[in-house]
Amino acid sequence: MSIDLSQFKQTFLEESDEGLDVLESGLLALDSGTADDEVIHAVFRAAHSIKGGAGTFGLNEIASFTHVMETLLDEMRDGRREITRDAMNVLLSSVDVLRELMDSARDEVEPEMERVNEVQAQLDAVLAGGSSDAVTSGEQGVEQETSADNVSAAKQIAWLIKFRPHEHLLRTGNDTVRMFRELSTLGDMENTVSCSELPELPHLDPELSYLSWEITLKNNAELGDIEKETIEEIFEWVDGDCDLTIEPVIMDDVSTEEVSTEDPPPARGAGSGSPGDVLQSHIEVLLAGSAEVDKSDIVSETVESAVTAPIADKVVPITARTAKKKKKNVEGSIRVGTSKVDSLIDMVGELVITQSMLSQLGDNFSMAKLETLRSGLAQLERNTRELQESVMRIRMLPISFSFQRFPRLVHDLSQKMSKKIELKMSGEQTELDKAVMEKIGDPMVHLVRNSLDHGIESPEIRLAAGKDETGIIHLNAYHQGGMIMIEISDDGAGLPRDKLLQKAIEKGLVAPGENLSDENIYDLIFHPGFSTADQVTDVSGRGVGMDVVRKNIKELGGSVEVSTEPGQGTTFTIRLPLTLAILDGQLVQVGQETYIIPLVSIIESFEIEPEKVNSIDSANEVYKIRDEYIPMVRLYDMFDIKPVTMNLQDCLLVVVEADGRKVGLLVDDLLSQQQVVIKSLETNYKRIEGFSGATILGDGTIALILDMSGLSNLLKQSASVKNYASA
Numbered sequence: 080m081s082i083d084l085s086q087f088k089q090t091f092l093e094e095s096d097e098g099l100d101v102l103e104s105g106l107l108a109l110d111s112g113t114a115d116d117e118v119i120h121a122v123f124r125a126a127h128s129i130k131g132g133a134g135t136f137g138l139n140e141i142a143s144f145t146h147v148m149e150t151l152l153d154e155m156r157d158g159r160r161e162i163t164r165d166a167m168n169v170l171l172s173s174v175d176v177l178r179e180l181m182d183s184a185r186d187e188v189e190p191e192m193e194r195v196n197e198v199q200a201q202l203d204a205v206l207a208g209g210s211s212d213a214v215t216s217g218e219q220g221v222e223q224e225t226s227a228d229n230v231s232a233a234k235q236i237a238w239l240i241k242f243r244p245h246e247h248l249l250r251t252g253n254d255t256v257r258m259f260r261e262l263s264t265l266g267d268m269e270n271t272v273s274c275s276e277l278p279e280l281p282h283l284d285p286e287l288s289y290l291s292w293e294i295t296l297k298n299n300a301e302l303g304d305i306e307k308e309t310i311e312e313i314f315e316w317v318d319g320d321c322d323l324t325i326e327p328v329i330m331d332d333v334s335t336e337e338v339s340t341e342d343p344p345p346a347r348g349a350g351s352g353s354p355g356d357v358l359q360s361h362i363e364v365l366l367a368g369s370a371e372v373d374k375s376d377i378v379s380e381t382v383e384s385a386v387t388a389p390i391a392d393k394v395v396p397i398t399a400r401t402a403k404k405k406k407k408n409v410e411g412s413i414r415v416g417t418s419k420v421d422s423l424i425d426m427v428g429e430l431v432i433t434q435s436m437l438s439q440l441g442d443n444f445s446m447a448k449l450e451t452l453r454s455g456l457a458q459l460e461r462n463t464r465e466l467q468e469s470v471m472r473i474r475m476l477p478i479s480f481s482f483q484r485f486p487r488l489v490h491d492l493s494q495k496m497s498k499k500i501e502l503k504m505s506g507e508q509t510e511l512d513k514a515v516m517e518k519i520g521d522p523m524v525h526l527v528r529n530s531l532d533h534g535i536e537s538p539e540i541r542l543a544a545g546k547d548e549t550g551i552i553h554l555n556a557y558h559q560g561g562m563i564m565i566e567i568s569d570d571g572a573g574l575p576r577d578k579l580l581q582k583a584i585e586k587g588l589v590a591p592g593e594n595l596s597d598e599n600i601y602d603l604i605f606h607p608g609f610s611t612a613d614q615v616t617d618v619s620g621r622g623v624g625m626d627v628v629r630k631n632i633k634e635l636g637g638s639v640e641v642s643t644e645p646g647q648g649t650t651f652t653i654r655l656p657l658t659l660a661i662l663d664g665q666l667v668q669v670g671q672e673t674y675i676i677p678l679v680s681i682i683e684s685f686e687i688e689p690e691k692v693n694s695i696d697s698a699n700e701v702y703k704i705r706d707e708y709i710p711m712v713r714l715y716d717m718f719d720i721k722p723v724t725m726n727l728q729d730c731l732l733v734v735v736e737a738d739g740r741k742v743g744l745l746v747d748d749l750l751s752q753q754q755v756v757i758k759s760l761e762t763n764y765k766r767i768e769g770f771s772g773a774t775i776l777g778d779g780t781i782a783l784i785l786d787m788s789g790l791s792n793l794l795k796q797s798a799s800v801k802n803y804a805s806a
Contacts, residue, residue: 091132092185098125099181107486110167124150129177139309140190141180143302148173149645168494169201170485189257192264203301217383237298238310243291243322250286253317255711258672261313262296265305270294270506293654295328359470413513414453414631415473423473426466433459450482456727461699471658474514476678478556478565479507480518485527489552492531494765499538499549500531506556511563512658519655522628526567526651528551529625534649544646546570561768562637562679574643579603635659636677636771638736655677662774662784667733670720674746675755675774675784676733684733684740684749692727702732702743711743712794717769723747737787741792758786769793775776 103121107265119530126149133141154160176198183190203797240262246254262268272294277289298305310325317323365691436456440448482504493500534540535550542548555566576597583589583603603609630641637655656662664675691703692711701708711732724747725728733744755774758769760783771786 083407086175088136089185091136092181095132095177095181098129099174099177101125101485102177103171104483106167106170106174107490109162110164110171110490116309119152119156122148123156126152128400136787138180138184140192140195141177141184144173144180144195144199146178147199147206151202151206159795166205169198171490173202189261192261196264202711212634230262238296238307239324239326239328240290240294240310240317241322241324242294242314244287244288244317245320245322246287248288249318250319251317251320253320255288255290255292258313258317259292259294262294262310264302265296265309266299266302266585267297268294269297311644323341326589347631367747401444403630411472413476419469419472423466423469428463429468430459430462433462435585440554444542467661471512471661472510474660475510476516476656477508477510477565478516479504481520482554482556484520484524485554488524488527489531492528492588497537498535500535501549503551503553504555505553509556509558509563510657511655512657515563515635515655518631519653521630522639522653523554523565524627525628527554528538530567530649531570534569534573536572540572558657559654563655565653565655568648572599573645573647573649574604574641576600576645582609601643605639605643612645631679634771636679638661638679660757662755664755664774665733665752666721666776666782666785667744667746667750668720668750669718669746671749672718672720673776673780673782675713675782676735676744676751677771677784678752680735680737680787682734682736684731686729687727687732687745689727704734704741704743707741709741709743710794711745712790713745715745715747717790717793730795735787737791740791742791743791755782755784 100437102122102125105125106120109122126145130145130149131144132147133139151166151170152359155162155166160166163196176195178189179194242255248255259268259270273293274290276291277283298311307325307327314321314323327790408422433455437459440452440455446450482789484505486502487501489502492804517639522619532554535552536544536546538548541550545589551570553566553568555568559565579600580595580603581588583600583606585592586609588603588606589595605625605628609625629639632653632655634661635655637653639654640652641649642652643649662675663678665681666679667676669675687702693701693703693708695701701711703709713722714720727745729747731746731749732747733746735742735744755776757772758774760770763773769786769792770783771785771789773781774784776782
């Protein structure tokens, strides 16, 4: 009985991702010199497991590439090779290549072999620079061993491939150039092309294929023996669309005559320039619709590069060039501890018991059972809440999944910038929702890169300032008040207050002589296009990013703050909700409508005192709170709703934070506070400015959830329109 292994492929890929994380973290530890012998053993086992699994599932590119890594790691493990920084850098690059190969296998698309071959050549170079037995190792496994006689014999074997595409092949979306590129990664390739069926240029149809090839593919000692099945896999997507033969030959028996092809058609007219230039000019005339073209010499190399690829790219309709291998949408998965599953099962059991009790109450119900009914409903509410919390805990993952990318980032950039930096991480087991973790990754990367480039000084400057030459970047996560706090701090130079202020004045963001607090000055770094970098690097300095960081965090319902001390360092503090599925909200009434304001955005609320309301112009109103004036938004005007009353004394003002500033929302009444399940407007309807989602209330009505950042944008747009209308 045969077993279908494809059903286990996704599991292998997920486990391989974990193995790659082990590989990367172990290599980084080895590079820093802080690892013990067990680390190199763990790294070797991870590579060995990936190689074995890849071979089982027919992922030959992964298996062969990992085998070279395994050889190098085995020599390090046995003490036959010294652990050097150059070797570690090549191995880390190899981890990147393996990730790309894994992604290609997951999406079922052909991998880009150019990068694979480049890094594999680097691995081979490291191996060649070692001991005499570095290339092959007897301990690698029986399946990789071959005798000297077999190797010698294998080098004599080649494959003769005769490939004649049918005329319609280009219309299927296949490309002969890509197939030849894949063949070239297997060994040494020589090919010739036959142009005997190529028509005169006026009769050439650029959507048809007229060429045929004979290819000699030789074994390469470094790449290993070439299996016929491997060659067949490359051509499997054109099966039925070509004539193909693959025959083994001994190199001594392969002569030039055996693989020669007919000469190309003789010249039929004068032409200037190289054959490729002449052919290209003819193609351009042909595409322009003119049949009055001269014919010229066409050599095989020109036809292969100029006809097969450019004509196919220029002429074949997009709908006809859809590749046969399409990227699949692979659903993500979460590994859940058995304790969480057991808790969920227990909650479901309690819910079933409560439901059974309520069902019995429904039979022959009388008022004498009213108190029991109330008790049962209260128990149902409690069970439902506990079940909800158990389900949400399943989506919770430790933030270490997000933190694990930064050791590699710090390692690579610190070497690139010639800085010595130590990364410290704490609170890795702090949990948050998987969706939040996926979206917070990019903002965190930008903040860490910012600390690397702008925060930490060079070793020379740090020593001159009396600091240790090695700077420290610290990532920390913890829970606080139903939120998750993420701190990214460094012990660098801190933010230059005076330079920030001067730059803001130059850009017109701050008026000369304006009195700003330190907090407001440091907050300027989040303004779009703001940068104090003396020069632009490929890491930062363009003034693009910090505003996007705040915007992305705001979209998650969070906030980001910065604190700094000159000469001592800077700390960015990110505050995020634990989940995006459930929201703690304040229900408010505006006219006959109910809206929800996220509790995390509310600063305070109070009754309005009309004498504290001032009009700046016909478009803007402000409210004085203590010694501060804040913009006031009449929600019923913004949403075109009839208010319950126009009397300000009967209204309430809810002060919220929107895009780093305070805004007062005028509402008719405050209702209850409750947790609500967020439903996406964009998924179920469309994106609407000013609203982050919707929810269904207990009475079955729908309430929209206000988006503070979106409201701020609407306020600006509304003010601009009013000012324009009154001008």
